[in-house]
Amino acid sequence: MRESIIMKIHYGTALGAVALVAVHILMRMSQKFSDSLAYQNVLANYHFLPYALMLEVILVLLSVHGFNGLRVILLELKQGATYERAINYGSIAAMAILIAYGSRTILMAGMGIS
């Protein structure tokens, strides 16, 4: 993929994350902070489909942004064809694993499996 496309995704995911994390924080502020962490309230979030979907989107945005950012740091740290290929595929794998693991939590909590 061309670097400009990757970086447009990087900036886009950052902007998307700012917007959605703002919504996420505002939702937390609709109740007392300690209440927002109460077991039943946390579970209720996951049962509320639009909110659970938003959490999923934040998960994807930040996994992509974070691991691409890490890829950038590692590319600048050391150079070499094999190393760079490993970094590129490694970061895609890390994104996929984190998204899969996070989605598992969201899905299980949403379906009431614990």
Place this chain on the structure above:
Amino acid sequence: MATVTVPKEEKTAVVTSPESTQKTVTLRIARINPPESTETKFEEFKVPVQKWTTVLESILYVKQNLDHSIAVRYSCRQASCGSCGMKINGKPRLACYTKISELESNVITIEPMNNFPIIRDLAVNFEQLFSTHKKMKPFIINEESEVNSDTKEFIQTPQDLEKFLQFSYCIKCGLCNSACPTMATDTSFIGPQGLAQAYRYTADNRDKGKKDRLKIVDQSHGIWRCHFAGSCSNVCPKGVDPAMAIQLLRGYLLGFGK
């Protein structure tokens, strides 16, 4: 055969003023001779200075009078050729364009530029800078030519000129590359010098090479590895502002600017 000998006293009298009013500073010059040794040693030299003495002149004083073996590259002595870049009191500067008096210090530490392979002492290797510069296609790309009898001169308004004039003042001294924090670890990075020149030609309304150049800079060690530190523009002796050029060039890739 008549021989002319210059009296020793006279020779020094030309470069120095009377002892009592004589100002001297200490030059600490980095000595390094790879691959024999990668260790840098500093040698100190006391040199007489006037208020107009440049760092280059004081190094040449050392070479003429105290130690001729110091390796230093220079040519024009007037900030035009880009040969004499070095780190002076920690900052990359042109030795011929830096007066000792402006440094406001009695000890002047002189080192080779960062982010370049060292040949010896203060002389660094410019091969990568020049080859990267060439890769940016630093010339007007246009099928039509101004010199054909049936074509006219390309028209360029003062506004067209403004778009790139500042960036055309680059003398390839490499100070910007030596100040760049990305270049410190990313040896494949194009660097501010090359990126600024890619912009200079792309922004020229006579040029038709925009697509080619954008493709060259849009790679994993290209324009996106600039993180807006701005150190390049801070050290450029010609006011080129490579950081600005990089952002303008990035604008093309993000779809702003024509």
